[in-house]
Amino acid sequence: MSASSAASRPAAMLGLSIREVSQALRDGRVSATELCRKCINQIQRTRYLNAFITITEETAMEQAQRTDSRLRTGKKGIPFSVKDNFCMENIETPCASGMLKGYVPPFNATVVQKLLDQGAVLVGKTNLVEFAMGAGSTDGVFGPVRNPWSYTSLYREQSTEDPDSDWAITGGSSGGSAAAVASLSSFLALGSDTGGSTRNPGSLCGVVALKPTYGLLSRHGLIPLVNSMDVPGIMTRSVHDAATVLRILQGRDERDSTTVQAPSTPPRLPEHFDIRDICVGIPKEYHAPGLSKDTLAQWSRVADMFEQAGARVQEVSLPHTQHSIVCYHVLCCCEVASNMARFDGLEYGHCSKVDSSTDAMYATTRHEVFNSVVRRRILSGNYFLLKSNYERYFVKAQQMRRLIAEDFKNVFRTGIDVLLTPTTLSDAARYSDFIQEDNRTRSAQEDVFTQPVNMAGLPAVTVPTALSHRGLPIGLQLIGQTLQDWKLLTVAQWMEQKVNFPMIHLHGESNERELNRSVRERTHTIGS
């Protein structure tokens, strides 16, 4: 295939899975340099999505050229992108906050290093909400991320407004990563998942998004939100790819004391396995208010699919799930208050010019750059942690957290292998609708199905299932047992093969130039 013909049909090469494109690289059908160039071009073409904070064009091209000159096999030359809350040596990592504007970490996050060690090529750092706090990818300092599916023909044909005012959100907080994978700019992207931040945008953007078991992947180099729940997330366009990446990233890291030894995993997911051996649980509490008709229909359809194929499908109960969000709110705020205490302007990051006293400098430094969401969480967290409140809030929330985790254990003890649930209440909201409510309300609504999993540290994956009547993706979530990530992905792959989710086709390129202008200033391109 010549370079020019590939460029005219980006999806031809960029739409492949990691497995397929690795084969193409090995066969010499495409070089790492060509592939990298195609991704960079695709990023530029879809800049209106605002998926990237930094495009690492120069280093990416150099890395790709080095890969080509060595001609090695493996995952060499696969372009990937990383959520901007992972530290990378010599690459500015603002974490969508004014606090870390200009901050260049001196080390690589372990998970990023592992991908680089495999020869994968980093094309950019993706957009998020400030410090990953929120479910919309709408309120970071670099502006909101747009859902690529709201730029497909199907969505545009239904819309009466112009593409710059009527578009859907990506969900969050890893919205940039989801958009990058969905818009074919990257074959894989790393996100992070604290309450659903990988699965939520994964579902709304129609990609496979895996939140592994807590402790299976290193958090070293991940700027923390809630240490006891944060997990690096994996976003790809197929379950098989997610398994491949999981295999590379998993395992103990001596720099993260909460990591565990990975169970031994075969080189690839089994192509054929007997679904009749599997027992699927349907938690009745997940029939939540606000669940959209489309999503409910997909949930039923897939449950039936399992049943018809001979899997045992049964209703289960997770009685404490309903309290999960409020407990999460307490625990999250407490850890945020604590984790954010380091941002005092002294060692790195933003520093106020006010220097009348050390305390005044701290106060203004923090006030000047933290947005209202961050500030609110810090204030609440410090309130919950006061000596007089600690028992009433933090301890209670921890106790409830244990009960929520017990619920899952009890269900799995009855022989359930995986739980099937919706990932989100509905397909992606229109941006203009979404911002009618504040961040706190949205987080509470959006995380309802994803968040209990983080409380219990379990693995979960969202698989794109179908398009809604608006032409936007709907995903369903599978939840597995601790350290049974591989089994979870095996079932997810079976489901993926059955549901037949369509490939994205972005609407014509006529409006792109105008859209690009609105986001160009906010994106920082290294070496261009």
Place this chain on the structure above:
Amino acid sequence: LGPVMLDFSVPIRRWVMCRQFQCHQLFISWALLSSLPQMVGVVGLEIHAQIQSTSKLFSGSHVRFLAPPNSLVSHFDASLPGTLPVLNRRCVEAAVLTGLALNCTINRKSLFDRKHYFYADMPAGYQITQQRVPIAVNGMLVYSYFEGRRRNQVVTKSVKIKQIQLEQDSGKSLHDDERSQTLIDLNRAGVGLMELVMEPEMCCGEEAAAAVRELQLILQALGTCQANMAEGQLRVDANVSVHRPGEPLGVRTEVKNINSVRHLAKAIDYEIQRQMEVLQSAGKVLNETRAFDSKSGNTIPMRDKEGLQDYRFMPEPNLPPLFVYESEASVPAGVDPAQVVVIDRLSGQLPELPSVKRTRLVETYGILQEHSFTLVNEDGLIDYFENVVQTTKAEPRKVIGWVIKELMGNLNSQNLNVSQSPISPCALAELISLVESGHISSSTAKQVFQEMWKAPEKTVGQIVKEQDLWMINDKEELQKICKRIVDSHPEEVQIIRGGNKKVLNKLMGEVQRETKGRTDPVQIRAILEKMVS
């Protein structure tokens, strides 16, 4: 022995006397004023001991005193976002060893917590400590001090150790008043500390000082802390209150900024007296932090950290519970015993502790108990002493006099430590042997000792020969000398013969002067007695 125990022989003796006098005065005046029982001081200590380790508690940075500023700072120490703590096994082992030496119960499972407060030399905005479940609890420290007019009666007491917890040290702020700047050095940030909390069971500065001195010796013997207060390896804060026995404890103050054992005793006694005076004049003792001012010997209120601090403790989410195991057999399957802390293994490594050493010295060598304290207190002195004992036939009880009086006297006056002594144990043994064998007199030997000190390159024999100090053992010569003295002192001889034998001593003195002390007094006395009788 108070003075020897506390390192600073002369000044502290004076001070101890003076303090006792003051207290005495005070007690009398209260007794007159009221019929209530006398008020007493109550002292508890909080001690931060810097763990002797090559790297920090949660990072791989090196630990070194007086390194160039900010040269020992890892990404974690500077609290870069995304960095995580990794526990240093050596620090845990040091805490367990210390716990075992102080008769603590070692918690098989302990937990880490975050203690929040903003401070420029604490980059994360919190300190990782062990607030809820510390590594060791319920220990006891046995210590002794000396009482009596000659301060040679040993009093032995004990104080309960409530807990030992592992925690991070902070960095250092250096204030440049001229440019009104504060400079921050993070070299110390994250160094491992053991915080030891002692129950309020002591009553005065002397007890607290003795307890801390004993703790220093134990930590140094274990090698878990260098325990030098002046270098900040051991930081002692005192909680002080006063009450009448039988009544609830009074409001306490916390006294900080104490950089020697001597100052500790001084600060506590000042504070006890101050509080008593406040209460006597119907005032109220405030619950506050006070700093000891070594120049005036007073404690003064420290600038309050804006009222009550709420540290907003919470569990440290990045560190799993810390497990230590009883024995290798109790290490669970799948865990490498070499990678975990095993109590049995550490118990086997416990060295001889100071109290055991002292008992052994007293029993083995028959020396006085107070001397055993001096031997144990000085680094290297036991080895020195035992070396001398082994190389000479002299009684250990004679050797100890030389070691404590001559050797330590000279070392102290020149501010040297034992390893810097110009006189080797061998040389001292040789000198003592010459006295034992009657080749030189003991008064000459003291003179020779000073010469040896000045000229360590010379042998004992050389000095004795050069200065012509060999003992005169020749009977005839001694007779001649005595004759000369008797002849030149006819009046004295007359008095002696008249019955006043005491005057014989004058004649003996004359002989000693004539011979520069190179004679045996017993022999001379015998000859003189014969001549004047």
